[in-house]
Amino acid sequence: MRRIPILLACLALLVPALAGARTMQARIARVDTPVATLEEVRLRVDWPADAAVGDLQVWVARADAADLGYRWRDLHWRCPLRRAEDAGWRCAGALRAGNGAPLQLEVAFDASSTHAALSRGGARVALERDAASPDLTTLDLRQVPVAWVQALVAQAWADARLNRGTLAGRLLVTAPSGGALRVEGPLRLRDVALETADASIAAEGVGADLAIRYRSAADAAAVDVDGQLRGGQLLAGNTYVALPETPIGLEVAARRATGAGWRVPRLAWRDGAALQATASLAFDTAGALTRMHVDARSDDLAPVRSRYLSGWLGLAGLGELDLHGALQVAAEVDAAGLSRIDARLQGVDIRDPAQRFVFDGLQGDLRYSAGAAVESALAWNGGKLYGLEFGEARLPFASADGVLRFREDARMPFMGGRLTVHDVVIRPPRGDAGADIRFGLVLDDVDFGRVSQVVGLPAFQGRLSGAIPNAHYANERVDFDGGLSMQLFDGQVVFTSLALERPFGTAPSLGADITFEDLDLLRLTEVLGFGSVTGRLDGRIDGLRLVDWTPVAFDAWLESDPAPEVPQRISQSAVQDISSVGDASFVTSLQGRLIGFFDDFGYRRLGIGCRLANEVCSMSGLPHSHQGQGQGAFTIVQGAGLPRLDVVGYNRSVDWPTLVERLRAVGSGEVAPVVE
Structure with a gap:
């Protein structure tokens, strides 16, 4: 597609007039075609008398195909020119642009049709045009490097850089004079790698079989894609997707008007039982997300972590999280962040392979709203936190104005005693503010002997009770007000100034002050x-870290x-x-x-x-x-x-x-x- 239409426009006008002379030259200041504009064009034909073949050379100082995004300087093509049937002409030779590596250009045309092929090695772009439909060009692509279509892709996605991969397919390009450019047809991608200038979006080793439709006019652009993805890796911000070898259905409809950002009224993703999702999105002129609505369903969460969640979970040190069960979720995002979420869990098990936490049998719904009030309730059968077992519980939620809170206290069995969680207030990230969580804890008559066994301490015997009236999580750190007291060895142990950093991340850190009073030395x-x-x-232990x-x-x-x-x-x-x-x-x-x-x-x-x-x-x-x-x-x-x-x-x-x-x-x- 790169340079063929430009030279063909020139040849179709001038070669018939030049052939048959010993030497003839022509200079044309400007040639306008529906595809491109050529400036400072020179042609030269050397055709000795009675010779069957002439020598054709074409020079173009500047060639601009604005709708396709291509601009070249110093084009030169030289080939042996010969007559063909039906009063046509054929010529094949090296085509150069500046000091770049040459490509092989073959051209055959007559009064009714034009055929051309541009090739290098195994890569080939073949072009066909018919005089009966001069606005229509058919392109046949075979093993074409993605770099050849960089400029065309940049028309719809200016920041994308195509690094590796090949294209194949048959595209119809319609370029009427004064009308919209249209490109449509099947396209096959293999081993494609790309990235944006800021590396926020990237792809590696992606394969796809797609049907594309692209339309570009003076006041609008539209892209429609329908087909299947086959393997590879995708990265968008913190979202990392590892595509399976089994096909994933993909459907995209994107629109852009002059002076406005892109809208994606439909994005569909079909990955069997792992993930079925539809979404609509809108971006501003700078490419920032301004609105998103997502409906997603997973009937089998087992492959979801490795395929779709590892990027986000990895930031929290949970890259190997084990998930099972089923999930449905509807979510909305606006320019400030998450505005609504409605999730339903069915028999979800969450297990950390590092044994930091386990949640078994998560069931129920979870609703969050940045506006009107909603209620929900989530329950689990039990679990563990760093090996400490807790029993079944029900978490009653209410949400409004960007806050998710408990409607009442949640109580659960905990290591032979009871744990109560109260006054929970959760603010998800929104705008420039990160996640913020506040809660209180009460431990009642916990068996410290069982706790000691789990955490690898000697076989201490005692009961642990205490209250943390306020705990605050922000910026991967939990600060605890109040303290915990424990009756141990007929004395008392008190924990204060508790703070926990990166509780589930890399190298978690705990800070505390501990005091001991009247412990029985014989039992200790x-x-x-x-x-x-x-x-x-x-005794005391100050500044423990x-x-x-x-x-x-x-x-x-x-x-x-x-x-x-x-x-x-x-x-x-x-x-x-x-x-x-x-x-x-x-x-x-x-x-x-x-x-x-x-x-x-x-x-x-x-x-x-x-x-x-x-x-x-x-x-x-x-x-x-x-x-x-x-x-x-x-x-x-x-x-x-x-x-x-x-x-x-x-x-x-x-x-x-x-x-x-x-x-x-x-x-x-x-x-x-x-x-x-």
Whole structure:
């Protein structure tokens, strides 16, 4: 299609007048045809007397086919010219535009018809025109590189860049003088790759069998496409589509008027049970979406994630989400964002392969409105959150003015107790504002032993209760007001300043402050495997930060809290364990060889601290260092009575991974004492 009509228009006018002369030249300032305008045209024929073949050359300084989007400079064609039947002419030779690589142009025409073919390698564009219908041109495309139609595509989509692929088909091009340009016919695409200038839209390896209809007039343009897609990948913004090898039905109708953006009154997508969807869209002159209505249905959600949702889910760290069940959804979007959604779920299961969450048996409907009030209700059979099990629940929703909220509290069984979610207010992204979620939580009599087992802690026993009156999610971060309190080892543990970043994304991060009051040391050390220590324990962990659930920073301090009628004794095995963890030795007034005769010792005070930063734990102990043990020494256990025994630390900087290994060694019993 690229250069054929331009040269044919020139040849049809001039070659019959030139042939038969020894040498003849012609200069034409301008040639106007329905397809193109040519300027500064020169022809030269050299035809020796009595020769059967002449030499034809054509030069065109400028050629513009505005409706097709093509403009060339310095065209030159040279070929052996010969007569054909019916007073016609034939010529075949190299066609060049400037310094570009040549193409082979073959032309045959007579008074009633014109035939031409442009080729390079296996690519070929053949053209046919009949004098009886001068406005109609038939194009036969075979293995044509998509780059050859870049200019034509740019007429409808200026930002698109065709990078790879081939076209084949038979197109009818109608270009009446002063009328609308029309292109229609079947078109086959194979291995097509394209992208826009800003890379927001791209395609790779796409195949298609389509019927196209394109119309371009001075005041409007229209594109209609109907057919099937076959394999490949598509990207539009954050939407990534991996097309299956099975055919997907596609129907597109797009319209544009002068001074207005494109409208797509119909877009249909047919992918079997995975997805059936219809949509209408409108864009402004800058290409921004101003309106969209979508009706979609999936009777089998299993392939939907990998084919259509991986781009969006990947942003949230959920690229491998496992989906099952059925879903129907109708949604509307305006220039500000989502304005309406009406979704119905049937037996939907959502499972994160990383076991961060599971929702089983989602059933019901979910409605959101940026305007008038609507109500809905969603229920599930149960699920898990980071391994913590919750039971069935019903979520009653109401929505109006861009807000989705609970109509009443939602209660569900949770790890042997009960979880209540209340005051839920959800604002989906709209305009320049991102998603914003607010809610409250109440935990009542949760079995902390079950929780400990799930999260990999020792077999703690206790009940967890507490309330978080306000929690706020925005910008991938959840901040919690209030706190949680837990009755543990006859004492209390309180969590405050809770904050969670990227809860389901890459490297989730948790921040908290924790305080301990009056924990029973005997029960605690028995569970931890730290020998036997009697007494009470207070403490704090300030600025705790976990990244991917691994500690990276905190400032911790634990110390004994004398209580009336509670003896403070420490067993020899506990001394050994504490010495191992604290990188310490124990010091006694008796000879080291006599220590083994005593099972336990009295102590006056016990205290140990660790400030973690950059994988180094800065250790500390009781305020008064043990005399005679060096300036860097610090006391962990201050003995009392006879035999008196102190545990003293010497290394204030301990590698955190090493400290963790020591704790593991204590649990396995692989500890030996160091006596001084």
